[in-house]
Amino acid sequence: MDISFSEQDLQFQEEIRAGLNGAEYPAHVKEKQEKGINFSKEDVIDFHKFLSSKGWMGYNWPVEYGGTGWSPVQIYLFLNELALAQCPTILPFGVGMVGPVIYTFGTQEQKDRFLPDILNFDTWWCQGYSEPGSGSDLASLKTKAVLEGDHYVVNGSKTWTTLAQNADWIFCLVRTETTQKKQEGISFLLIDMNTPGIEVKPIITIDGDHEVNSVFFTDVKVPADQLIGEEGKGWTYAKFLLAHERFGIAGVPVVKVQIDRLKNLTAEYDDADLNKKIAELEIDLEALEFTELRTLAAIAEGGHPGAESSILKIRGTEIQQRLTELYVEAAGQYILPYEGPDGFESNRTPSGPEYASSSVAQYLNYRKTSIYGGSNEIQKNIIAKAILGV
Amino acid sequence: MNLNYSDEQNMLREQVLKFCETNYDFIDREKILESDIGFSKDNWQQFAELGWLAVPFKEENGGFNFGPVELTVLFEEFGKALVVEPYLSSVVMSGTIIENSNHKNKSSIIEKIISGEHQMSVAYAEPNIGYKFFDCYASTSVSNNILSLNGTKSLVLNAGNANQFIVLAKHEGLSALIMVDAEVDGLSIQSFKTIDGQTCGELTFENVLIDTDSIIASGDDAEAIFNKMMDLAILCISAEAVGAMNASYVKTVQYTKEREQFSQPISNFQVLQHRMVDMFIETELTKSLLIKATLQLDSNDPDAKSTISALKVQVGKAGRLIGQNAVQLHGGMGVSNEMSIGHYLKRFTAIDSMFGNTSHHINKYQAKQKE
Numbered sequence: 001m002d003i004s005f006s007e008q009d010l011q012f013q014e015e016i017r018a019g020l021n022g023a024e025y026p027a028h029v030k031e032k033q034e035k036g037i038n039f040s041k042e043d044v045i046d047f048h049k050f051l052s053s054k055g056w057m058g059y060n061w062p063v064e065y066g067g068t069g070w071s072p073v074q075i076y077l078f079l080n081e082l083a084l085a086q087c088p089t090i091l092p093f094g095v096g097m098v099g100p101v102i103y104t105f106g107t108q109e110q111k112d113r114f115l116p117d118i119l120n121f122d123t124w125w126c127q128g129y130s131e132p133g134s135g136s137d138l139a140s141l142k143t144k145a146v147l148e149g150d151h152y153v154v155n156g157s158k159t160w161t162t163l164a165q166n167a168d169w170i171f172c173l174v175r176t177e178t179t180q181k182k183q184e185g186i187s188f189l190l191i192d193m194n195t196p197g198i199e200v201k202p203i204i205t206i207d208g209d210h211e212v213n214s215v216f217f218t219d220v221k222v223p224a225d226q227l228i229g230e231e232g233k234g235w236t237y238a239k240f241l242l243a244h245e246r247f248g249i250a251g252v253p254v255v256k257v258q259i260d261r262l263k264n265l266t267a268e269y270d271d272a273d274l275n276k277k278i279a280e281l282e283i284d285l286e287a288l289e290f291t292e293l294r295t296l297a298a299i300a301e302g303g304h305p306g307a308e309s310s311i312l313k314i315r316g317t318e319i320q321q322r323l324t325e326l327y328v329e330a331a332g333q334y335i336l337p338y339e340g341p342d343g344f345e346s347n348r349t350p351s352g353p354e355y356a357s358s359s360v361a362q363y364l365n366y367r368k369t370s371i372y373g374g375s376n377e378i379q380k381n382i383i384a385k386a387i388l389g390v
Numbered sequence: 391m392n393l394n395y396s397d398e399q400n401m402l403r404e405q406v407l408k409f410c411e412t413n414y415d416f417i418d419r420e421k422i423l424e425s426d427i428g429f430s431k432d433n434w435q436q437f438a439e440l441g442w443l444a445v446p447f448k449e450e451n452g453g454f455n456f457g458p459v460e461l462t463v464l465f466e467e468f469g470k471a472l473v474v475e476p477y478l479s480s481v482v483m484s485g486t487i488i489e490n491s492n493h494k495n496k497s498s499i500i501e502k503i504i505s506g507e508h509q510m511s512v513a514y515a516e517p518n519i520g521y522k523f524f525d526c527y528a529s530t531s532v533s534n535n536i537l538s539l540n541g542t543k544s545l546v547l548n549a550g551n552a553n554q555f556i557v558l559a560k561h562e563g564l565s566a567l568i569m570v571d572a573e574v575d576g577l578s579i580q581s582f583k584t585i586d587g588q589t590c591g592e593l594t595f596e597n598v599l600i601d602t603d604s605i606i607a608s609g610d611d612a613e614a615i616f617n618k619m620m621d622l623a624i625l626c627i628s629a630e631a632v633g634a635m636n637a638s639y640v641k642t643v644q645y646t647k648e649r650e651q652f653s654q655p656i657s658n659f660q661v662l663q664h665r666m667v668d669m670f671i672e673t674e675l676t677k678s679l680l681i682k683a684t685l686q687l688d689s690n691d692p693d694a695k696s697t698i699s700a701l702k703v704q705v706g707k708a709g710r711l712i713g714q715n716a717v718q719l720h721g722g723m724g725v726s727n728e729m730s731i732g733h734y735l736k737r738f739t740a741i742d743s744m745f746g747n748t749s750h751h752i753n754k755y756q757a758k759q760k761e
Contacts, residue, residue: 001459002392003685073391279756283700290678297393311671377664384663388643388670 003293009073016081019054026050033086036261041166047088048121057095057119065103065111066119072299076248083253091163094118094125098171101188101237105229114190128158128172128191128215129238136378138173139182139235143217145174145189147224147231152176152189154197154220160372164200164213167193173238176231188234190226197221207364208340242374249309249373250316252289255323259285262323265355266330274330281322288315307386310379317369317376324366327359335360393681395463403463405440410471416730419472427551428589429475438506443481446622447489451500458622458684462629469633472733474588476509479547482626484510486619487556487567491606499554511552512619513543513593521746524613529560530568530600538576539568539598549591550581556606557595558616566608567615574598586736620745621698625683627741631705632677638716638734639669645720645731656719665715672708679704696758699751706748709738 005013019025026046032039039047051057059078061067070078082090090096099118102110117123134141143156154174164170170191177185191198197220202210229237259282266274292312295305328335334352339361370376384390395403413433422430437443445460447453454460461482468477485503488496488510502508514523528541539559546555557568570577576598581591607615643666646657656662679701686694713735717724720731727733742748 001394001396001681001685003682003689005391275756276752279752279759280703282759283703283752283755284675286682286697286700287675287679287704290682291675293391294393294678294681297391300391301394308674311674315671315675380664380667381660383667383670384660388639388663388666390643390647390657390663390666 005073005077009077012074013077013081016056016078017085019056020081020085020087024050024053029088036086039088044088044091045121045124048091051090052120057121058099059090060096061099061103061119065099065115072296076296079248080253083248083251084257086254086257091124093127093162093167093171094121094123097127097241098125098190101171101228101241104240105188105233105237107225109225110190110228123168124163124166126161126164126167126170126193128161128170130158130160132157132159132214136375138238139186141173141175141186143172143174145176145187145222147176150224152222152224152227154189154191154217154222156217158215158217159212160203161200161213161215162211164193164215165202165210169193170215171228173234176234179232183235184232186234186238187231188228188237189222190228191217191220191222195220195222205365206367207361208338209361209365210341211365250288250292250312251320252285252292252316255285255319256289258323262327262330265353269330271330274326277322277326277329281319281326284315284319284322288312288319291315307382310382313373314370314376314379320369321366324359324363327355328363331356331359395459399460399463402445402460403467406442406464406467407470409436409440410467410473414471414473416733419474422474423587428583428587429548429551433475435506437475437477438504442477443506444504446481446485447500447504451489451497452504453500457688458625459688461622461626462680462684465626465629466633466636469630469635469737470637472634472730472737476511476548476551478623478626478630479511480509480552483512483547483619483623484554484556486622487512487615488606490615490618491567493569493606494603508554509548509552510554510556511546511548513546513549513555513557514616515543515545517542517544521750523558523616524565526558526560526565528557528595530562530566537600537602539570539595539600541595543593543595545590546593547588547590549579549593550589555593557593558612561605561608564609565612565616566605567612568600569604569606570595570598570600584740586733586740588740621687621694624698624702624745625680625687627744628676628680628683628701628705631709631738631741632673632680634734634737635669635673635676635708635712638712638731639666639673641731642666642669642716642719645723649721662719665719669712669715672711676701676704676708696755699746699755699758702746702751703748703755706742706751709742713738 029039029043029047032043048057056068056078058065058067059070060075063069095118099115102114118125129138131141131143143154143158145152145154156174158172161170170193172189172191173186174189175185176187179185197218199216201214201216203212203214204210205212259278263278295309295312298305331353334356337357339357441454442464444453445456445464447455449455480503485500488499493499499508503510516526516528519525526541528539528543530537530539539557541559543557553572555570555572557570559566559568561568572579576596578594579591581589584590643657646662646666647655649656679697683694683697683701686697716731717735720729723729724731746754
C-alpha cells in the first residue's frame with residue numbers, strides 16, 4: 001500500500017495550479033473567487049472559455065473525441081485544484097453528461113455536430129429528466145414524443161431544470177411508446193431550446209434564487225436525427241450517464257476551503273460548542289476524503305466501484321448541509337435580515353458579520369443536495385439492493 | 391497510489407480468518423471467557439506456531455519486521471471473531487516499548503514473547519488521573535541507597551497472566567518506564583473481569599525494589615516511546631473495531647433475511663434496510679480512516695497524530711451506532727447474552743473507553759489542528 005501520488009501526477013497538479021494562476025485566467029472571475037462573491041452568467045461562460053482555451057474542457061473525455069485523455073487520478077487532481085482555488089463549478093450538463101452519451105451512442109454526424117460546441121462551450125446544455133409526476137420514480141415519465149415523418153412532436157413538461165434560462169439545448173428523456181415495462185418506451189432526444197413551442201418558467205427556490213425552472217413543450221417539432229441511438233433505449237443511455245463516473249460528487253475540497261474560512265471567521269468567538277462541531281465535521285470530512293481516494297484507487301486499476309460511490313453522494317451532501325448549518329449557527333441573530341438575489345430591500349448596512357445573510361441563502365439552497373441526483377433515500381435503496389442484498 | 395493489500399498480507403488475513411472459523415465460534419469463545427485465565431493457552435501456542443506473535447518485531451529480534459498494515463490485518467480478523475487472547479497487551483503494547491527501549495536484554499525478552507512462553511502488560515492507568523497518563527502518582531523513591539516503587543496502577547490488561555509488567559511511573563520527577571516481575575515482593579495483583587468478558591487487574595506496589603537496569607526509558611525518551619506505543623495500540627483496537635463493525639452489519643443483514651414477521655422476512659422493510667445501510671456506510675468510513683492512519687503511521691507522517699485522534703473519534707461514534715442498531719434489529723435476541731451480537735456492542739463500548747474516548751480525542755484533534 002502506498003498513499004502518495006506519483007511524481008508525474010504531482011507535476012501535473014503543479015501545471016494545473018500554474019494555469020489557474022496564469023495570465024490567461026479571467027481576472028474578474030479570480031477576484032470574485034478570492035472574495036467569495038457569487039458568479040454571474042458571464043463569469044461562468046468566461047471560466048468555461050478559459051478551460052476550452054487550455055484544452056481542459058474535455059477533462060473526462062478520451063483523446064479521440066477532443067478530450068484530454070487524462071487518467072482517473074489526473075481528473076481527480078484537476079477537479080481538486082479547481083475547487084481549492086474556488087473556481088466556478090464546471091457545468092456538468094454538457095461535458096459531464098450529454099457529451100459522453102453522444103460520443104458513446106451517437107452517430108458520426110451527431111458527434112461532429114455537437115461535440116466541438118461542448119468543448120468550446122458554444123452551447124449551454126440543460127437536463128430534461130424530472131417531471132412534475134416523476135421524481136425518484138423517473139421511469140414513470142410522461143412527456144411524449146410521436147414520430148411524424150422526419151421529426152418528433154413533443155408534448156409535456158419537465159421540471160427542476162437547472163439553469164434552463166441560460167441554456168441553448170436540452171437533452172430529454174421522452175416517452176416514444178407506452179410499454180408494459182415503463183423503462184422500455186423511453187427515448188433520448190436532443191432539443192434546441194429555440195424551437196417553437198418551448199416555454200421556460202422560473203421556479204423560485206426557498207433561498208429566493210432563480211436556479212431551476214419548469215420547461216413546457218407544446219407540439220414541439222424535433223428533427224428525427226436528434227434522437228440518440230435507438231428509439232426505446234433511452235433508459236439504458238440514461239443509466240450509463242448516471243453511472244458515468246462522476247468525480248467530485250462528494251464535494252470534499254470545496255467543504256475543506258469553507259471549513260477553513262469558517263474557522264477564521266469564528267476564531268475570536270471562543271465558542272467551545274461551535275468549535276467542537278467544526279472539529280467533528282472535519283473528522284467526518286477526512287473519513288469521506290479517504291473513502292473517495294479508495295474509490296479513485298479502485299477506478300485507477302480499472303475497477304467499477306458502482307454502488308460504493310453512493311456513500312460519497314450520501315455522506316458528501318450530509319457534510320455540505322451540516323457546514324451550511326454551522327455558518328448559520330455562527331452568525332446567530334444576524335441572519336435575520338433578508339437579502340434577496342438583488343441585495344437588501346433598503347440600502348442599509350446590515351448589522352453583524354458580513355457572512356450572515358449569505359449563510360442563510362446557502363443553508364436553504366443546500367437542502368437540495370440530499371434531494372437531487374437520486375435522493376439520499378434512493379441512494380440507500382441502491383446500497384441495500386446492490387451491496388447488502390436485501 | 392496503491393491501496394491494495396499485498397499477496398503476503400492477504401495470505402495472513404486468510405490464515406487468521408481460517409483459524410477463527412475453526413477455533414473461534416461463539417461457543418468456543420464462551421468457554422474461553424469462562425476459564426480461569428480468560429484466554430486459551432492452546433490458542434496462544436498456535437498463535438506462536440503460526441508466527442503471529444512475531445509479526446511486528448524487527449528481524450534482528452527474531453521478528454518478521456512487518457509494519458502497521460499487517461497488524462491491522464490481524465486485528466480486523468480478530469475483531470470479527472471477538473478474539474480475546476492478549477495480543478494487544480503483550481505483543482503490541484509491551485513489545486513496542488521493549489523494542490524501542492534501551493533494555494540490555496531486549497532480544498531475549500522479545501524472543502520469549504514470540505515463542506509464546508512469556509506474556510507482558512503495560513501498567514499505565516491510575517485510579518484518579520483519567521487519560522492523563524503522564525500525571526501519574528506511582529513513583530520511585532530512594533532510601534538508604536535503595537530504589538523502590540510505590541503506587542497503584544489500574545486497568546492493567548491481562549494482569550493475572552502477565553509474567554512481567556512495564557510500569558509508567560515517576561522517577562526523579564520525570565516519566566519513566568520500569569520493568570517489574572509479576573512475582574516480585576511488594577506487588578499485589580487484584581484481577582477482575584471487564585464489561586466485555588476480558589480480564590484485567592489492579593496493581594499495588596508497596597516498596598517494590600527496583601534496580602536501575604529495569605528502568606528501560608526515562609524522561610522525554612520514555613514519553614516518546616509511550617506515545618508511539620499508544621498510537622499503535624489505538625490503531626490496533628480501531629482495526630479490531632472495524633472487523634467487529636463488519637461482522638455486526640453482516641450478521642444483522644443475515645438475521646433480518648431469516649427472521650420472518652407479518653409473513654415476510656423483516657429485511658423487506660425499508661426502515662430496516664436503511665439502518666443497515668447506515669451501518670455499512672459507517673463501517674466503510676471507519677475503514678477509510680483506519681487505512682489513512684495506518685499508512686501515515688507507517689511512513690512517520692507528522693499528520694499521523696491528528697489522524698489517529700480522528701480515527702478514534704470515528705471508531706467511538708460508529709461503534710455505538712453500529713452496535714446499537716445491530717442489537718435493535720435483532721429484536722429481543724439482540725439483548726440476549728447467548729447471542730453474539732450483543733457482545734459486539736460490549737466490545738465497542740470497551741474499545742471506546744480505552745486510550746482516550748471519543749470526547750477526549752475530539753479535544754485532542756482540535757488541539758492538533760491549531761498547531
